[in-house]
Amino acid sequence: MSNHEKTYLTKANFMLHGGDYNPDQWLDRPDILADDIKLMQLSHTNTFSVGIFAWAALEPEEGVYHFEWLDEIFNNIHSIGGRVILATPSGARPAWMSQKYPEVLRTNGARAKMLHGGRHNHCFTSPVYREKTQKINRLLAERYGNHPALLMWHISNEYGGECHCGYCQDAFRGWLKKKYNNDLKSLNDAWWGPFWSHTFTDWSQIESPSSIGESMVHGLNLDWRRFVTDQTIDFYENEIVPIRELTPEIPITTNFMADTHELIPFQALDYSKFAKHLDVISWDAYPAWHNDWESTADLAMRVGFIDDLYRCLKQQPFLLMESTPSMVNWHPVNKAKRPGMHKLASMQMVAHGSDSVLYFQWRKSRGSSEKFHGAVVDHDNSSENRVFQDVAEVGKTLEKLSDVVGTNRPADVAILYDWESNWALNDAQGYGLKTKRYPQTLVQHYRAFWEQDIPVDVITKEQDFSSYKLLMIPMLYLVSEETIARLKEFVAGGGTLVTTYISGIVNEHDLTYTGGWHKDLQEVFGINPVETDTYYPSDRNSVMYRNQSYELKDYATIIEVNGATVEATYEDDFYSGTPAVTRNEYQGGKAYYIGGRLEDQFQRDFYQGLINDLSLEPVFKVKHDKGVSVQVRQATESDYVFVMNFTEQKQPITIETPVEDLVTGREVSGVLTLEQYEVRILEKKK
Ligand code: GLA
Ligand code: ZN
Numbered sequence: 001m002s003n004h005e006k007t008y009l010t011k012a013n014f015m016l017h018g019g020d021y022n023p024d025q026w027l028d029r030p031d032i033l034a035d036d037i038k039l040m041q042l043s044h045t046n047t048f049s050v051g052i053f054a055w056a057a058l059e060p061e062e063g064v065y066h067f068e069w070l071d072e073i074f075n076n077i078h079s080i081g082g083r084v085i086l087a088t089p090s091g092a093r094p095a096w097m098s099q100k101y102p103e104v105l106r107t108n109g110a111r112a113k114m115l116h117g118g119r120h121n122h123c124f125t126s127p128v129y130r131e132k133t134q135k136i137n138r139l140l141a142e143r144y145g146n147h148p149a150l151l152m153w154h155i156s157n158e159y160g161g162e163c164h165c166g167y168c169q170d171a172f173r174g175w176l177k178k179k180y181n182n183d184l185k186s187l188n189d190a191w192w193g194p195f196w197s198h199t200f201t202d203w204s205q206i207e208s209p210s211s212i213g214e215s216m217v218h219g220l221n222l223d224w225r226r227f228v229t230d231q232t233i234d235f236y237e238n239e240i241v242p243i244r245e246l247t248p249e250i251p252i253t254t255n256f257m258a259d260t261h262e263l264i265p266f267q268a269l270d271y272s273k274f275a276k277h278l279d280v281i282s283w284d285a286y287p288a289w290h291n292d293w294e295s296t297a298d299l300a301m302r303v304g305f306i307d308d309l310y311r312c313l314k315q316q317p318f319l320l321m322e323s324t325p326s327m328v329n330w331h332p333v334n335k336a337k338r339p340g341m342h343k344l345a346s347m348q349m350v351a352h353g354s355d356s357v358l359y360f361q362w363r364k365s366r367g368s369s370e371k372f373h374g375a376v377v378d379h380d381n382s383s384e385n386r387v388f389q390d391v392a393e394v395g396k397t398l399e400k401l402s403d404v405v406g407t408n409r410p411a412d413v414a415i416l417y418d419w420e421s422n423w424a425l426n427d428a429q430g431y432g433l434k435t436k437r438y439p440q441t442l443v444q445h446y447r448a449f450w451e452q453d454i455p456v457d458v459i460t461k462e463q464d465f466s467s468y469k470l471l472m473i474p475m476l477y478l479v480s481e482e483t484i485a486r487l488k489e490f491v492a493g494g495g496t497l498v499t500t501y502i503s504g505i506v507n508e509h510d511l512t513y514t515g516g517w518h519k520d521l522q523e524v525f526g527i528n529p530v531e532t533d534t535y536y537p538s539d540r541n542s543v544m545y546r547n548q549s550y551e552l553k554d555y556a557t558i559i560e561v562n563g564a565t566v567e568a569t570y571e572d573d574f575y576s577g578t579p580a581v582t583r584n585e586y587q588g589g590k591a592y593y594i595g596g597r598l599e600d601q602f603q604r605d606f607y608q609g610l611i612n613d614l615s616l617e618p619v620f621k622v623k624h625d626k627g628v629s630v631q632v633r634q635a636t637e638s639d640y641v642f643v644m645n646f647t648e649q650k651q652p653i654t655i656e657t658p659v660e661d662l663v664t665g666r667e668v669s670g671v672l673t674l675e676q677y678e679v680r681i682l683e684k685k686k
Contacts, residue, residue: 015356015402021049085253086140103127153240155252172227209224219509252278256310317355347679350404376391413455417460425475523586525593627646639683654671662683
């Protein structure tokens, strides 16, 4: 553990509850600021992220600084025993800056210079913007670095997007020169240059991908996306120079995101790289509860998947940095959380490893686009309404969960998520253009374990595989020789590996492997996948597995078997009767290949076999029906068990070992009934 991690865990030995506080929208309303302090206490909140978009209030004119208001906010929060997560303001900038220094504005892919407006739209290379952010960050660190209320740094806000200006083109070329050791030939080789005469003869000819220029060179696209991640991190590293220098003990985070509408991990930045630069992972979770396209349990499962991925980026607790106490303003339909859902959704985050429940935002704005976004304090300024009461109730519960802070969630099962592979797969002009759905496919495999309360780590490729009994790598389209070697080692060491159709197709340059599937994969899996058939949405096939037929859609890979055992066969089409699922014993381990995209029931039954073989078990056994989830956080002396009803019905559950209800303090065992959306938090002393 680094010093920063230690500081984080010891300073915050309580669950953080609170969220984004934007008092700079209310500076002419001292009455409101005074109400805030009273309402913070009434809502059982303790931590506030301040200054996220406050640059215009902090530096209204170039070089003219106003910190008095922020001093007062710090002191107010401190006076009630609260803590501050101090943000750097680079997520949005004052108009004077864009006007005086247009280079801070972004240029889009079509090479159009953007106007001032919106947010999250700076050039990440601009020397002026880098200088300005460092300057204001230094002043903030000097002024508040020793304030007793300061808990953590929140760098910028939701980094994302890209810039294609001249500075960024130069930086990209510099990045490429470094990557390819100044050797243009190796770049041309990696990018398959001769295709369409796309060989470069000078570095200056290279431009970032563009809708009015190049978009078909996949190696270029992939390198550009890598560069965007690296340049975002580089901008962030520039932001934190004065912060690390002046406040080395204060941990740093930045808020990660997910992609919506179908909730999946954020696609545009490779968070596995970014995570290495942070002390604490935090993310902003806005699931569309009560939507009309999926069950509550299915959505909960997808939230759990992202939690498990973000937690595993550092294998330590994370923070829920933003969530809404009621509704957002940007879903297609902004539905209120039904009674019980706020607590359930909040506790689910804690169950998967969050040490906080934080909201966007504390007080609803009066104007502009977020005036109808849910907040703790509504326009009525009341502590009596349903949402405020729900928040206070979550606060009271969190106050009883201090022992959970810092505890982790070990797992024997892992599933690998890879940003680069996803980028390359989405870029591939092949297969079904709309049916690739890599993140969603991973969730299909995660489901079998989530439904049985068996913890899963969602890991990235740099992480150690050896501590897991089972590793799933569905649709791992891009995989380097190095990763293949590590997968081989994992199986040789006794691990069980499962992969699927469209895996092991291209290397790290997005160049296909030649001469059949990679020879190490052929050896480990005992097969050679020879052809992948893509289906129209209405096409169906099926496979026969252990005397049962399972529906197949989207993809079917035809497999040549060289030593593996056939576990299932296709039932239709010109490859009817040929292998669809195979198993191979390789040295000490086993390697399974699933050739087609199969219905959920197949995953359930298939993984049940592995669950039995590998004796995989829930950490704490609760008998329940579908839609109830049990997640456990483990400490040395106790297991903290979260039993959550993600259904609209009452659910009977059975607890075999007596445990203590953390909230009521009473002993619990036997058959209980969970109400709709009810959550119970139990402590099992070891
Ligand atoms: C993001 C931003 C917040 C706010 C919320 C609204 O997460 O970080 O500033 O706009 O969305 O849901
Ligand atoms: Zn730029």
